Amino acid sequence: MTTLPVILLLSGSLRVGSTNEAVLRTARAVAPSVALETVLYDGLAGLPHFNPDDDAEPLPEAVAALRAAIEGAAGVLVCTPEYAGTLPGAFKNLLDWTVGGTEICDKPVAWVNAAAPGRGQGAEATLRTVLGYTGADIVEPACVRITVGRQAVGADGAVADPEVRRQVTEVLRLLAARAAGPA
Ligand SMILES: Cc1cc2nc3c(=O)[nH]c(=O)nc-3n(C[C@H](O)[C@H](O)[C@H](O)COP(=O)(O)O)c2cc1C
Secondary structure, three states, X not given: OOOOXXXXXXXXXXXXXXXXXXXXXXXXXXXXXXXXXXXXXXXXXXXXXXXXXXXXXXXXXXXXXXXXXXXXXXXXXXXXXXXXXXXXXXXXXXXXXXXXXXXXXXXXXXXXEOOOOOOOHHHHHHHHHHHHHHOOEEOHHHOEEOOOOHXXXXXXXXXXXXXXXXXXXXXXXXXXXXXXXXX
16 A cells, blocks of 8 residues: 655644635645645644743653654645734744754745735745744745635635635645655
8 A cells, every 4th residue: 555645734823714724624635636645733722832841851742743743744834824923823832842853854844825915924934934943944836825715715614716726736746746855
């Protein structure tokens, strides 16, 4: 049996009906078409506040699970809103927990900015800074804006619009290509 590469999907929003999570749920829906598996991370709300004193063995269970999820993934796709000009605190907290581990180092990572044109640049800029600091391999061509309004989120939490699905599929394809290494 062939094991498909796994893309870890990280949402920065805890909101029910989140447009950012909808992009990731869409990625999950289209992933089989590009021979990928996905894991939608659901531990954001359960992470403890980052404290360097706790960044030691034995790690808090939720942190160990986060790092294991990153370790097990061929690539990571982030979709996060912008709050007050930067990343949501909960998501920055997640990223802080990745700094002390080596799992994200050299890992292909991309983000989709689901905000309307002209919005969300602060979150993107912070993501670039923080992911760069962690040593993640930012897959630039896969870091794109795919605007998703609240009305576009279906009952299944994903986006049905074919153009959005096409663009999300392309993001996954680019991420997986980087994860596979040079052809
Ligand atoms: C507290 C708060 C602060 C926000 N600050 C910004 C901001 O600085 N820039 C921006 O473009 N949008 C801002 N927004 C709008 C959110 O980014 C936007 O509603 C986004 O769609 C939420 O993502 P979600 O649907 O995944 O929850 C803010 C929203 C909230 C609740």
